[in-house]
Amino acid sequence: MFCDEALDAIEAIAGEELTPDGRVAAHLASCPNCAAALVSARALEQMLRRRAVPTAPPQFTSRTMARVRRARWRNDQFLDAGFNVAVGLVVLTVVAGVWLLLNRSGLVAVSNEAVDLMGSGLVTFFRRVTPSLPLYAGATAVLATALGIWWWAEKDAAL
Amino acid sequence: MEDRHERELVERCRSGDERAFQELVDRHKDLVFALIARTVQDRSRAEDLAQDVFLRVHRGLPYFRGEARLSTWIYRIVANVCLQDHGRAPKTAPLDEERGASALAVADRQFTDLEVRDRLEKAIARLPANYRLLVAAHYLQGVQYEELAEALQLPLGTVKTQLYRAKQQLRRLLETDLR
Numbered sequence: 001m002f003c004d005e006a007l008d009a010i011e012a013i014a015g016e017e018l019t020p021d022g023r024v025a026a027h028l029a030s031c032p033n034c035a036a037a038l039v040s041a042r043a044l045e046q047m048l049r050r051r052a053v054p055t056a057p058p059q060f061t062s063r064t065m066a067r068v069r070r071a072r073w074r075n076d077q078f079l080d081a082g083f084n085v086a087v088g089l090v091v092l093t094v095v096a097g098v099w100l101l102l103n104r105s106g107l108v109a110v111s112n113e114a115v116d117l118m119g120s121g122l123v124t125f126f127r128r129v130t131p132s133l134p135l136y137a138g139a140t141a142v143l144a145t146a147l148g149i150w151w152w153a154e155k156d157a158a159l
Numbered sequence: 160m161e162d163r164h165e166r167e168l169v170e171r172c173r174s175g176d177e178r179a180f181q182e183l184v185d186r187h188k189d190l191v192f193a194l195i196a197r198t199v200q201d202r203s204r205a206e207d208l209a210q211d212v213f214l215r216v217h218r219g220l221p222y223f224r225g226e227a228r229l230s231t232w233i234y235r236i237v238a239n240v241c242l243q244d245h246g247r248a249p250k251t252a253p254l255d256e257e258r259g260a261s262a263l264a265v266a267d268r269q270f271t272d273l274e275v276r277d278r279l280e281k282a283i284a285r286l287p288a289n290y291r292l293l294v295a296a297h298y299l300q301g302v303q304y305e306e307l308a309e310a311l312q313l314p315l316g317t318v319k320t321q322l323y324r325a326k327q328q329l330r331r332l333l334e335t336d337l338r
Binding site for chain 2: 011012014015037040041044045047048049051053054055056057060061063064065067068071072
């Protein structure tokens with residue numbers, strides 16, 4: 001029996017995972033170095049077993065939950081931003097596509113004229129309507145009052 | 160019964176039940192914190208890392224297939240977090256230098272139990288990160304060799320061998336204190 005063999009088993013013997021058989025036991029009894037190693041291995045084993053067990057701080061769960069919520073919120077924000085960017089890109093692509101289509105087909109010139117025509121039509125319409133605006137406002141107020149009275153009467157009748 | 164409750168808890172967490180996740184944190188926080196605090200030594204850093212573990216658990220739950228026990232899967236995350244942190248943590252001063260300084264300070268005084276414990280913690284801090292984690296886990300109640308082997312994805316024999324080597328290194332570092 002050599003010291004190397006005995007020393008290989010020292011930690012397991014100290015940890016009570018291995019019972020020294022006859023040869024190992026005889027060597028440990030006769031070799032002062034290996035016996036001393038076993039004594040120190042047992043002392044270390046005791047120290048490790050007596051080592052204090054740290055416990056989590058009292059607020060650990062609530063602080064962890066707060067971090068989980070923050071992480072989820074950041075993740076949601078990131079997803080929202082990504083979704084908004086994607087929608088923006090799609091809208092831009094569609095607008096650019098429509099513009100390219102109109103440009104190539106010569107419809108841009110026609111649409112420009114149509115826009116001018118609509119613009120001048122709207123200006124004429126507002127010029128005509130503006131003098132009668134107080135009348136329209138008064139009529140709308142009377143109509144709204146009448147509808148209000150009717151709604152109130154209906155509500156009471158339903159009760 | 161316990162496994163069924165665990166599966167139900169995981170399912171509730173997956174469906175976005177915040178109270179279920181809170182229960183999961185409550186059930187595992189002490190072991191996770193103890194493992195990390197014993198590995199990294201600094202309590203506030205340990206709390207940060209323990210929270211990181213639960214953040215990863217929260218993110219990873221949708222992908223947890225339930226092939227291993229939940230606790231085993233959590234230990235695996237603890238191991239990853241500790242080993243990653245080891246790469247970032249500042250290197251510990253050599254034990255001999257600390258010993259020289261403390262030896263001067265205590266001069267003729269004998270080491271008290273507290274000092275020996277302090278030396279033990281410093282010696283453990285000098286071990287490689289995977290050895291530290293094994294020593295921390297093995298001496299905590301409830302963590303079996305088999306569970307450690309599964310969590311670290313190592314054969315059972317390798318876990319035992321690495322633990323013996325860790326203890327041999329510790330013995331060498333603490334040689335004079337153990338006599």
